[in-house]
Amino acid sequence: MDIIVLTRDASKKDIKHIVKKLEGWGLKAHISHGTERTLIGVIGDTSKITEDEENAVRAIRGVEDVMRILKPYKLASREFKAQNTVIKIKGKIIGGKKIQVIAGPCAVENKTMMMNIATKVKSSGASFIRGGAFKPRTSPYAFQGLGEEGLRYLAEASRKTGLPVVTEIMDPRDLDVMLKYSDIIQIGARNMQNFRLLLEVGMCNKPVLLKRGLSATIKEWLMAAEYIMSKGNQQVILCERGIRTFETETRNTLDLSAVPVLKQKTHLPVIVDPSHGVGKWGLVSPMAKAAVAAGADGLLIEVHTNPEEAVSDGEQSLKPEAFKKLMSELKPIARAVGRDI
Ligand code: PEP
Ligand code: MN
Numbered sequence: 001m002d003i004i005v006l007t008r009d010a011s012k013k014d015i016k017h018i019v020k021k022l023e024g025w026g027l028k029a030h031i032s033h034g035t036e037r038t039l040i041g042v043i044g045d046t047s048k049i050t051e052d053e054e055n056a057v058r059a060i061r062g063v064e065d066v067m068r069i070l071k072p073y074k075l076a077s078r079e080f081k082a083q084n085t086v087i088k089i090k091g092k093i094i095g096g097k098k099i100q101v102i103a104g105p106c107a108v109e110n111k112t113m114m115m116n117i118a119t120k121v122k123s124s125g126a127s128f129i130r131g132g133a134f135k136p137r138t139s140p141y142a143f144q145g146l147g148e149e150g151l152r153y154l155a156e157a158s159r160k161t162g163l164p165v166v167t168e169i170m171d172p173r174d175l176d177v178m179l180k181y182s183d184i185i186q187i188g189a190r191n192m193q194n195f196r197l198l199l200e201v202g203m204c205n206k207p208v209l210l211k212r213g214l215s216a217t218i219k220e221w222l223m224a225a226e227y228i229m230s231k232g233n234q235q236v237i238l239c240e241r242g243i244r245t246f247e248t249e250t251r252n253t254l255d256l257s258a259v260p261v262l263k264q265k266t267h268l269p270v271i272v273d274p275s276h277g278v279g280k281w282g283l284v285s286p287m288a289k290a291a292v293a294a295g296a297d298g299l300l301i302e303v304h305t306n307p308e309e310a311v312s313d314g315e316q317s318l319k320p321e322a323f324k325k326l327m328s329e330l331k332p333i334a335r336a337v338g339r340d341i
Pocket of ligand 2: 106276312
């Protein structure tokens with residue numbers, strides 16, 4: 001028993017009674033008020049519930065039906081929530097008609113560059129700024145990010161431009177400072193299965209951008225989203241950023257088929273990061289366009305005013321002029337698939 005479908009006339013008292021019953025079994029309830037029906041998602045190990053117990057639940061006032069979900073994820077599934085999840089952040093909507101573009105450098109390097117890039121991407125139509133203050137680098141000797149100082153520059157660039165901030169968390173101990181300075185918390189590819197980190201962000205009230213792991217299947221990725229959602233935070237945005245394959249021409253293989261697959265399986269918004277997907281700036285624009293055509297709800301694009309001097313990911317960063325050109329070229333593609341940008 002994973003989902004309890006309520007009758008149209010189920011009262012608050014009925015719901016309370018059902019929740020109590022679930023709690024008696026050591027389970028929790030997640031109530032979802034849809035336009036058609038109210039559903040209760042049963043959270044916890046539901047395999048222990050016997051068929052007799054399940055049938056007894058059917059007899060409770062207010063219960064119309066009881067369903068099992070064969071998929072390992074529930075809250076993230078379309079079965080549990082048919083309508084697309086729409087996430088509102090400071091007046092911006094992710095998962096609606098408008099395609100939202102998150103743009104900025106790989107890492108926050110200093111205040112001037114962050115302010116410059118933020119102003120430029122805003123004027124080209126980006127809706128969010130990004131930049132890493134805590135960087136997950138392959139080498140421990142490489143630049144690790146400015147930490148809180150970087151977060152302060154992001155917040156300042158946000159104040160100046162009015163664009164909300166997306167930035168990556170690596171350690172649950174940084175959660176308080178992240179909550180203070182960011183609008184969307186990014187979980188990077190390398191931490192997609194850092195389950196303690198997922199549970200921590202699941203307990204907070206900020207949208208989470210969950211990047212696909214370097215070699216994660218779509219199912220594993222959705223299970224990672226489920227970790228966050230199981231703790232109460234339903235505001236999860238999935239970000240395809242390329243996976244490891246045998247191909248070496250590109251940094252990763254951008255799996256654009258993940259977009260329509262996810263659209264079938266989950267109600268969560270899906271965005272695409274072609275920058276990390278291909279790793280070469282000359283390939284970013286074509287893949288960004290393909291992502292929009294495939295149905296992505298947004299894009300994450302690395303932009304740098306001086307990629308030659310960038311401390312990280314310069315080779316995949318667009319210059320502000322190239323970003324501007326891309327934004328205008330995306331317009332007819334978005335329109336062709338019934339979206340705005
Ligand atoms: C990033 O967004 O800068 C980043 C490190 O991405 P990923 O986790 O996808 O490698
Ligand atoms: Mn990067």
